[in-house]
Amino acid sequence: MSDTAPSTKTYPPSPEMAANAHVDAAAYEAMYEASIADPESFWRKEAGRIDWMKPFTQVKDINYALGQVSINWFADGTLNVSENCVDRHLATRGDQTAIIWEPDSPDEDALHISYSDLHVAVSKMANVLKDLGVGKGDRVIIYMPMIPEAAYAMLACTRIGAIHSIVFAGFSPDALAARVNGCDAKLVITADQAPRGGKATPLKSNADQALLHCSDKVKCLVVKRTGGQTTWIEGRDYDYNALAADASADCPPEEMNAEDPLFILYTSGSTGQPKGVVHTTGGYIVYAAMTHQITFDYHDGDIFWCTADVGWVTGHSYIVYGPLANGATTLMFEGVPTYPDASRFWQVCEKHKVNQFYTAPTAIRALMGQGNEYVETCDLSDLRILGTVGEPINPEAWNWYNQVVGKGRCPIVDTWWQTETGGHLMTPLPGAHAMKPGSAMKPFFGIRPVILEPTTGEVVEGNDVEGVLCIADSWPGQMRTVWGDHERFEKTYFSDYKGYYFTGDGCKRDADGDYWITGRVDDVINVSGHRMGTAEVESALVAHARVAEAAVVGYPHDIKGQGIYCYVTLMSGEEPTEELRKELRNWVRTEIGPIASPDLIQWAPGLPKTRSGKIMRRILRKIAEDDFGALGDTSTLADPSVVEDLIENRMNKG
Numbered sequence: 001m002s003d004t005a006p007s008t009k010t011y012p013p014s015p016e017m018a019a020n021a022h023v024d025a026a027a028y029e030a031m032y033e034a035s036i037a038d039p040e041s042f043w044r045k046e047a048g049r050i051d052w053m054k055p056f057t058q059v060k061d062i063n064y065a066l067g068q069v070s071i072n073w074f075a076d077g078t079l080n081v082s083e084n085c086v087d088r089h090l091a092t093r094g095d096q097t098a099i100i101w102e103p104d105s106p107d108e109d110a111l112h113i114s115y116s117d118l119h120v121a122v123s124k125m126a127n128v129l130k131d132l133g134v135g136k137g138d139r140v141i142i143y144m145p146m147i148p149e150a151a152y153a154m155l156a157c158t159r160i161g162a163i164h165s166i167v168f169a170g171f172s173p174d175a176l177a178a179r180v181n182g183c184d185a186k187l188v189i190t191a192d193q194a195p196r197g198g199k200a201t202p203l204k205s206n207a208d209q210a211l212l213h214c215s216d217k218v219k220c221l222v223v224k225r226t227g228g229q230t231t232w233i234e235g236r237d238y239d240y241n242a243l244a245a246d247a248s249a250d251c252p253p254e255e256m257n258a259e260d261p262l263f264i265l266y267t268s269g270s271t272g273q274p275k276g277v278v279h280t281t282g283g284y285i286v287y288a289a290m291t292h293q294i295t296f297d298y299h300d301g302d303i304f305w306c307t308a309d310v311g312w313v314t315g316h317s318y319i320v321y322g323p324l325a326n327g328a329t330t331l332m333f334e335g336v337p338t339y340p341d342a343s344r345f346w347q348v349c350e351k352h353k354v355n356q357f358y359t360a361p362t363a364i365r366a367l368m369g370q371g372n373e374y375v376e377t378c379d380l381s382d383l384r385i386l387g388t389v390g391e392p393i394n395p396e397a398w399n400w401y402n403q404v405v406g407k408g409r410c411p412i413v414d415t416w417w418q419t420e421t422g423g424h425l426m427t428p429l430p431g432a433h434a435m436k437p438g439s440a441m442k443p444f445f446g447i448r449p450v451i452l453e454p455t456t457g458e459v460v461e462g463n464d465v466e467g468v469l470c471i472a473d474s475w476p477g478q479m480r481t482v483w484g485d486h487e488r489f490e491k492t493y494f495s496d497y498k499g500y501y502f503t504g505d506g507c508k509r510d511a512d513g514d515y516w517i518t519g520r521v522d523d524v525i526n527v528s529g530h531r532m533g534t535a536e537v538e539s540a541l542v543a544h545a546r547v548a549e550a551a552v553v554g555y556p557h558d559i560k561g562q563g564i565y566c567y568v569t570l571m572s573g574e575e576p577t578e579e580l581r582k583e584l585r586n587w588v589r590t591e592i593g594p595i596a597s598p599d600l601i602q603w604a605p606g607l608p609k610t611r612s613g614k615i616m617r618r619i620l621r622k623i624a625e626d627d628f629g630a631l632g633d634t635s636t637l638a639d640p641s642v643v644e645d646l647i648e649n650r651m652n653k654g
């Protein structure tokens with residue numbers, strides 16, 4: 001976090017960039033002002049990016065009052081998202097590549113899927129879904145590798161009005177089952193196996209295990225990826241490739257209301273189990289399309305590559321929905337940055353002549369550590385814009401990205417946003433802003449960031465200030481509710497600071513009025529750009545028979561940004577051994593998934609608690625950060641000696 005200290009050096013856009021960009025500095029000022037002065041007119045016009053079946057007359061209808069929170073955009077309009085992402089491009093760019101697919105292994109051929117091909121594939125999959133009994137409003141879980149069929153599945157759902165919920169293929173069977181049950185899904189779409197980094201995850205057999213814990217009415221549609229052996233349950237499992245071969249390629253898009261749910265995406269919060277973030281149809285697609293075009297300065301014919309997985313919101317908005325709504329060519333990569341070696345990203349950029357490249361700071365840090373020769377051996381002359389997302393980027397990684405990858409000539413858009421926000425809320429624009437390494441710079445159009453004093457909730461005005469970040473007013477891409485739990489939605493985002501959307505992030509506004517995200521202010525940690533609730537890891541740990549109690553916090557980690565530090569109290573009589581440590585690590589991996597693997601587990605005979613029994617995480621965080629000087633007030637602890645033991649036995653971070 002201290003890494004984000006404002007830098008004095010700024011990087012203005014080159015005159016060519018400013019001259020050719022969709023938005024230059026003057027245009028940003030004028031458009032931003034217009035978007036705030038008269039949001040209705042602004043968004044009425046911007047919504048024209050999308051084809052409506054029935055035009056809307058109402059632009060926005062927003063209420064942030066606790067107990068009555070409701071968010072509506074373009075509410076009386078109708079449209080179909082797959083129509084906007086596919087059909088409407090057929091007349092002008094049917095033969096243009098919509099999706100470039102680059103497989104895990106460079107020895108396998110890449111695919112170029114045209115908009116016409118996409119139309120056939122999506123329509124066929126939509127008909128397969130219908131034949132399996134899936135209809136408007138039904139939920140479909142997508143648990144897939146990064147293959148074109150994952151995008152077909154998303155678009156097929158939206159074509160028939162089904163609501164998809166993608167579960168990242170790295171999640172465990174237990175996590176998958178929780179999501180199937182959480183949204184009462186009718187169908188799980190998966191693949192036999194997911195190849196990544198030369199290894200294959202047995203997705204179908206994970207799904208088999210998950211489905212043991214789900215209603216026996218849930219069906220499973222299986223896409224062939226590797227041809228690897230899978231078990232088959234007649235009457236439950238369906239072979240996508242066989243069904244698609246016979247399916248009709250004609251499936252008229254369903255007319256959807258702007259406020260009908262488009263997808264659910266589960267994400268971690270500071271308490272309890274992941275919540276199902278609900279995005280709706282009209283506002284989301286307007287916002288995804290607009291941010292994709294403006295933030296990345298996308299022009300017709302550009303090759304756009306977002307390295308995220310479709311299991312995260314970044315993949316939803318900037319691999320599939322935003323680019324395809326804009327008629328772009330979007331690259332979908334199945335593999336990992338370091339396979340077969342650390343030059344893979346750059347080889348793929350060279351091979352497909354990538355113009356915009358969007359990745360996470362954790363990947364940049366990992367690749368930076370491998371040495372410059374992996375980059376320098378590749379021709380990156382087509383790169384024009386670089387982007388980062390997921391966590392604050394430290395200046396060292398920013399400078400490497402700028403100099404070694406971008407050769408000092410590609411603006412870096414440091415996009416701050418969240419699963420909840422649907423698209424970018426703050427970012428520099430490539431032709432408009434003089435970038436500062438580590439700063440998310442400026443609000444996107446229509447976004448009104450507000451910094452509040454955390455305890456009093458008072459608005460902090462002026463520059464050179466810091467506090468918690470809220471957003472006044474709404475934007476079209478905002479989440480609408482938590483699936484099945486509107487009360488949790490209100491409580492999480494609208495109850496701490498009345499009248500605002502609370503982001504959960506801390507934020508600085510520097511002397512120039514530019515924004516710097518300082519990290520989460522709640523019990524959410526950010527591990528390699530993935531959001532993790534410490535409560536989830538804790539509940540996985542205490543589910544183990546030998547664990548009595550656990551407290552989990554983040555600590556600074558060179559590559560991952562934050563690592564997972566666990567304090568574990570064992571049941572009395574249990575021996576703290578290396579073996580048990582390994583067992584607990586594996587246990588969490590199977591309960592949640594590899595991304596939740598504890599980095600460090602410290603045996604804690606006791607945890608620091610207040611007299612009322614509340615764990616004082618502030619202290620645990622400080623110990624994990626080796627910041628003992630700043631433990632703060634420990635006088636309210638029930639047993640202060642606990643802290644000394646924890647300090648003495650803290651884990652070495654190497």
Ligand code: WT7
Pocket residue numbers: 267313314388389390391392393414415416417418419420440503504505517519520526529530531
């Ligand atoms: C949290 C949201 C939305 C894309 C991926 C993550 C952190 C995200 C940045 C950035 C600093 C960032 C915030 C945010 N974050 N982008 N550019 N600079 N922090 O989505 O899993 O919903 O996590 O990621 O803390 O609240 P997510």
